Amino acid sequence: MMLEYVWLTPLIPLLCFVIIGFFGNKMKEGGGYVAIFGALVAFVISLVASYEYVTGDLFAISLPFVQEMNWLTIGAHEINFGVYIDSLSCVMMLFASFISLMIFVYSVGYMGHEEKKRRRYYAEVSLFLTGMMGLVISSNYLEMFVFWEIMGLCSYLLIGFWSFRHNEGDTASENAASAAKKAFLVTRLGDVCFMAGLFILLNEFHSLDYAVVFAQANIAAVDPTALTIATLLIFAGAVGKSAQFPLHDWLPDAMAGPTTVSALIHAATMVKGGVYLVARSFPIFVQNPDVMILVAFVGGFTAIFAASMALNNMNIKRVLAYSTLSQLGYMFLALGAGGYLMAIGMQTGNNELIGLGALGYVAGVFHMINHAFFKALLFLGSGSVIHSAGTEDMRKMGGLGKKMKITSITMLIGSLSIAGFPLLSGFWSKDLVLETALAPAQHGLGAEWTFTALFLMGIITAFMTAFYMFRMWFMTFRGDEGEATRHAHGESPRSMTVPLIILAVFALGSGLGILFGLSNAITESLSCTLGYLHIHTHEGMTIAEDIFTNVWTYVSIVLTLLGMYIGWLMYCKKSVDPGRFNKNGESRLYKLLTKRYYFPQIYNAISWKLGYGVAKGVDYMDKEVIDGAVNGLSNAVVGAGDSLSAVQTGNLNNYAAWVYTGVIVLVAVIMAVFIANGGI
Amino acid sequence: MIQIELFLLLSAILFVVGLYGVLTTNRGIIVLMSIEIMLNAGNINMIAFAAYWGSALGQVFVIFSLAIAAAEVAVGIALLLNVYKVKKTTKIDDMTILRW
Structure with missing residues (x-):
């Protein structure tokens, strides 16, 4: 029933955008309740529609739900407009709308003092949600691109939210303005590549519908070189949107926006768009293993590269921003490694490799879901800290744990989860990612050095993640009271703490979904398009068994605990002085990172x-x-x-002379013709 | 019977005289008169051919032509009179205000 109305999920936030945009100032909270209502309706529709799809007949026979109408016909190219629902769309819809709902509720407390500007804020975040919901239910690449650009626009507007008048003065305003421009222009570079990729696809397939582009017969019919170029260009779009190396630098600057916006960009929307794009385009990406290994290496490198910059940053939000980059790198690593295995499996007809490839795909998507929960939690928690302490500099915090019990505990859960503490959500997906990188070696499929390198990148990142997250947590909530702590207001209002608690529950438990068929559900999304491969991957308890019987899992757990312990030694117990390792901030490496x-x-x-x-x-x-x-x-x-x-002298004699000259010429011509024809 | 070539010669001489007048003079009245001479050169041609072919058609046309010439002169004179009222001259050199 509801599945036919799933197009309402982007439409209702869009209506909220219009309503708030026009009448926000006359409403309570600048239209905040309308935005919350819109997100709630979107979430409920997503929930009901997802339930219907997963329990329905289409899911049972591995088919997506597609509804389309004709939008444009350009020559032989048909462009449609519609919805395409499979299990990937379902999970994306669910967590995007749910986390947006939490963030909107939180905004009522966080943005409460913004007075008239709240109208603009709530209108824009509603439009942001429209962009994300539209992106995940689009039935073709062009429609997706439209929503993709809506998100780009909203990120620009919201990062620059304080560009007109910042509480902290003109420099902060200018920073916000230039960060917004940077975000827009850097992602634009990716978008242009994405668009070029779409042109190639349109030229090759004469359609941009997923149903057409992902159909095996159509893929086999097109030129493989063109397809490879198209996938590379599409991946460049994902790199721009998901802020992967080398287009990563806009994301740390984007911290100039309100913290809720950062949470929205990092957890629910925007940067997840790039990962979604790669996951969605999996059927065409796996046609060439080299493309997939590139994806994996870009992801792996970004993971370790961004994590290193988080090690010594003093800004609480920037640490989280770098950790987002790093975790997004993890997702690309999993998708790329899995895709590579699947591509090799398809070429050699090895079913085991195909299954392992699907496991990588599951790991990437699963990590995206878990990351959404704990990153939203961490950002909202840091927002709560900033709201209370009035600064983003962690050196001035310290000891906030006593004043802000709920915030400190929920953030501890988030930090444990992202660090990969056993049984919390981050642990499951992180170890699944590492397991994908290990898979070729452990299944006797030829341990290629590429996968060893990917695994090393992953496990070093895991260690660094544990360290910098606990550095952040200890610096903020433990230790001596900083100057900002003494002036802190204490715990944030309930509209902010309730979303924190709800998100903390998910950060604790969302990883357990993998034990109850989530991996199977995500794999079904691949089966919708690559069904002829008969993908069989491990599921449920088997995955848990795989993880806990793998010795490397314990290595990663030990490294995680070690990272946390070093963080505790340096920033809580203070028995180890971090200054010893960086010559008190003078060493070259330290400066390079700064x-x-x-x-x-x-x-x-x-x-x-x-x-x-x-x-x-x-x-x-x-x-x-x-x-x-x-x-x-x-x-x-x-x-x-x-x-x-100059001919027009106005003199009658001249005119008359011209007339007669003309007559004479005419007569001469006529006579010449007559003579040439032998007289009359 | 007078040869037709003589009529045509007379007509040509009259036409050239009229043309010379139109092209050289700067007096409006003389221009109008010269045009009349050229018109009548044409009329003589028509009558001569009418007589030559033994057809009345040419003569009928001459009657029309004369009537129209009279009307045209009336219009021309009226225009010149009005110009004279405004500019106190009928010299066509002075009537150049409508050019670019």
Whole structure:
């Protein structure tokens, strides 16, 4: 029943956007309750529709639910508009709308003092939710791209939320404005690549419908080289949106927006769009193993690279931002490694490899779900801390645990979860990711050095994650009272703590879903398009058995505990001075990390040298060539008119002379023709 | 019977005289008169051919032509009179205000 109305999920937040945009100022809380209502309705519809799909006939025979209507016909290319629901869309819809709902409720407390600007805030976050919901239920790439761009726009607007008047003065406003621009322009680079990829797909398939593009017969019919280029370009789009290396640098800057917006971008929407794009495009990505190994390496490198920058950052939100980058890298690592195994399995007809590939896919999607919960929790918790302490600098915090019991406990749960403490949600998905990287070696399928490298990247990141998360937690909530702690207001209002508690429950337990058929449900999404492969992957208790019988799991647990212990020694017990390792912030490595590997400077250099040069070239082209052609043509016409107007003397004699000259010429011509034809 | 070539010669001479007048003079009245001479050169041609072919059609056309010429002169003179009222001259060199 509800499945036919699933298109309402983006439409209702869109209506909220319009209503709040026009009437927000006349409403209570600047329209906040309308936004909450919209998210709630979207969540309920998603929940009912997902339930119907999973219990329905289509799911049982591995088919997606598709509803389409014709949107455009361009020559032979048909573009449709519709919904495509499979288990991947279902989980995306569920966690996006649920976490958005939590964030909107939290915003009532967090944004309460923003007065008139709340209208803008609630309108834009509603539109953001529209973008995400539309993205995950789209039935074709073009429709997806439209919602993808809506999210890009909203991220720009919301990151720059304080660009007009910041509480902390003009510099902060300028930072917000430039962070918004950076986010928009850097992701734009990915979007352009994505669009180019879509052009190639449209050219090859004559359609952008998932049902057409993912159909085995169609894939077999197209040129593999073109398909490889298209997948690489689509992946570049995902890299931009999900802030992977080398397009990662906008995400830390995006912390200039309100913390709730960061939570929205990092947990529920935006950056999850890139991961979703790769997961959704899995059937065309697995056609070429090299593309998949690239995905895995970009992910693995970003994971370790971003985690290193989180090690010494003093800004509570930036630590979380880097950890998001790092965790997104984990997701790409899992998807890429799994995709590589599946691609090899498809080429050699090895069913075991295909099953392991599907396990990687499950790990990536599963980590995305878990990450959504604990990252939303951590961001909202840090928002609560900032709300109370009035600063983002962790050096000024410390000892907040006594004043903010709920926040500190919920954030502890979030930190344990992201660090991969056994049995919390992050543990299950993180170890599933590592298991994917280990799979070839452990199943006697040839331990390739690539997978060893991926596994090392993953496990080192796991250690660093545990360390920096607990560094953050101890610096904020334990130890001596900082100056900001003394002025802190104490615990945040209930509208902020209740979402924290709810999210903490999920951060504790969402990983257990893997024991109860979640992996099977996610695999069904692959079976919808790659059904002919007869994918069989481990599920439920078998996965748990795999994880706990694997010696490397215990290595990763030990490393996690070690990271936490070092964090405790350095920042709580203070028996180890972190200054010893970085020469009190003077060592070259420390400075390199503080400067973010000079990436902002590299971006600037590239945009000034290359971007500005290209812009100047384009400007020259525009002014001289295009305008030149237009102006030249008009000048030629005007000049010709000027010179011909000299004939118009106004003198009757001249006119008469011209008339008779004409007559004489005519007569001469006629006579010449007659003579040439041999007389009359 | 007078040869037709002589009529045509007379007509051509008259036409050239009229043309010379139109092209060289700057006096409006003379221009109108010269146009009349050219018109009548044409009329002579028509009558001559009518006589040559033994057909009345050419003569009928000449009657029409004369009537229209009279009307045209009336209009021309009226225009010149009005110009004279405004500019106190009928010289066509001075009537150049409508050019670019």
